[in-house]
Amino acid sequence: MVHEAIPPTQEAGSASGLAEGRWPEGAILVVDDEPGMRNFLVKTLAPRCRFVVAAASAEEGEQWMRAQRFDLVILDIALPGVSGVQWLHTLREQGYGGEVILITAFASLDTAIEALRAGASDFILKPFRVPQILNAVRQCHERARLRRENYVLRRHARPSRSEGTPLIGVSAATERLRAAIARVAPTPSTVLLQGESGTGKELVARALHAASPRAAGPFVAVQCGTLAPELLARELFGHARGPHGAHDGLFVYAQGGTLFLDEVADLPPAVQASLLRVLEELHIRPVGSQQTVPVDVRVIAATNRPLADEVAAGRFREDLYFRLRVVDIELPPLRQRREDIPALVEHFVATLAPALGVAPLEVDADAMALLQQYHWPGNVRELRNWVERSLILGEVNVSALYPPLRERPACAPGQPLDLETLQRRHIQAVLDSVGGDKTRAAQLLGVSRRTLERRAAEWAAQDGSAR
Known part of the structure; x- marks a missing residue:
């Protein structure tokens, strides 16, 4: 659904039935003071992107940024009030790590250099044709996709050694597992997988993802017991500032897909509290940020220790336990x-x-x-x-x-x-x-x-x- 300069207090919808060639993860904010340019960009991008809104000033764009996460901002340099380059500096200081395309009708070499130093991903001169802006947007989405994949692979993801599909076999226990996956996969509910080590909990999680409406989205797996509490919070929720600048967390990288929390019983208390808030509010707050980011992620958790016992021992929050086990699937041991x-x-x-x-x-x-x-x-x-x-x-x-x-x-x-x-x-x-x-x-x-x-x-x- 497309919106032109709608106050952020109103609800913004999203398109469904995505056609081939679209960017389903693409939420784009257009900021330009010219109504004709805003209308042109919205009409050009709306058929290809999940969500497009337009604002007439940096101040109005700031309102949208507080209410919605955007993968890309298309920003005019010459704006009334705060200029595009000035607002870009502010965005980067606030921790926005998304792509930004700067557009202008009055360019010089100094302007281009200033734009790139401010953190622009691309710089386009007006007037431009439809193929030019579409190619720039496509390249931005591709860079963002590669950055997400590289981050997940480099920073957290464990190589998955296939132990065989959990659906192999004819035993009654396997048939029950197969039926549970078929019944639960189409739902958006949080799932808790419990079973001994080696029973294939991640494989069941991947099967649930593959059979769900989120199959086209990412499947992101994280081992909860491998990082210190402060690092785990940054990995999951992102951070606004750090030694290498702002970075999105795994919840953002799993947008539209599934986040698999393996060995969830190892979550430290502080992260348990944050995770409970995310599941209740469907928003995350990056470490060091005052802004919340909406998330659209299905959470599947797994543990090889009975989580009810961890609750009874005071090591795991009871309220989080009930949030995670909306659906509880017990994986049988091989014996x-x-x-x-x-x-x-x-x-x-x-x-x-x-x-x-x-x-x-x-x-x-x-x-x-x-x-x-x-x-x-x-x-x-x-x-x-x-x-x-x-x-x-x-x-x-x-x-x-x-x-x-x-x-x-x-x-x-x-x-x-x-x-x-x-x-x-x-x-x-x-x-x-x-x-x-x-x-x-x-x-x-x-x-x-x-x-x-x-x-x-x-x-x-x-x-x-x-x-």
């Missing part, structure tokens, strides 16, 4: 969907063998039966790693999952192994492979060192009592 293991193994062999440049391997029925009997404490991630290791070594080595224990005799042939013994053997094998380094073993197993030490102490006590 609860053993019927899926053959299909997962087949999938991993088919995808990993070409990537590794090795020949695929056949897993016979006896080996598959042992794989299905194993406890898999690391879940699907551990299964994937086992397949990768087998491909690299060129053999299906199931026995690596069941090392013999010196403390106890091996089971008789054909006798089923209980889950406790299977888990102990696997953990002992991992410890042996890293020379007893419990920190490294815990990382490989996908558990905390404290959990590993607790299990080792339990087994030591059992061995002592057995003697």
Whole structure:
């Protein structure tokens, strides 16, 4: 929807049914004192952009900037009152990091230099033709898109090691998960994914995004426990000032898409409070800024620790917990969907063998039966790693999952192994492979060192009592 010089107190709409060739993320503010130029630019850009408004002065443009976030400002230099270059300086000092195209009918080399020093992205002389302004706008959007992608990849995004689509398998647990994704994906509701490490929470989040109306928008994932509280706030909400200038946060970069907050239980208290406010108000306040920025983002959160327990322990806000779990999806561990293991193994062999440049391997029925009997404490991630290791070594080595224990005799042939013994053997094998380094073993197993030490102490006590 297009608006010409509408007071910011009125509601501004957005266009729907975006046609090919449009810039769906493009919210543009046109500031020019000439009604004819404003009308020309609005009519030219409206069919191609999500949102276009026009103002007749810097003062009126300032009102719009306080009410709405703009990806691009097209700004006339010769304005009544505050000039375009003066207002551009103010915008940059206030932390506006978007693109700015300066336009003027009275240009000189000094004017152009001053405009670029003030932070203009482009400089166009009047009169200009439609292709010229469209090309400039297109280049601005492309620069902004590349800047967002580079920021996400460089500053926060973890490389996603595919553990197989969560929809692979025929077990009842997988069918329930498939049905939950189909039911929840089309809604705008916040989703909380809970499950053990390695169960594929990020993959489910990506499946929800891909099946949602936001699929054309970005999917931005952030690991909440990897940064200090003050840095995490800057990453999520942006900052108005800093050593490298103003910068948008991940909420802005996820506009129109999905923001995935992995291991949300690790959020520090201050960031929990800020996140709650964002979910309630749908606005963010960049660090160091007095202005709020509207956001249009679906939040999917995930944790491998029961969040209700974190609330009960006083480590997580109860009000935020209820905001996040509008929809709660529990991901089953692999031991609860053993019927899926053959299909997962087949999938991993088919995808990993070409990537590794090795020949695929056949897993016979006896080996598959042992794989299905194993406890898999690391879940699907551990299964994937086992397949990768087998491909690299060129053999299906199931026995690596069941090392013999010196403390106890091996089971008789054909006798089923209980889950406790299977888990102990696997953990002992991992410890042996890293020379007893419990920190490294815990990382490989996908558990905390404290959990590993607790299990080792339990087994030591059992061995002592057995003697």
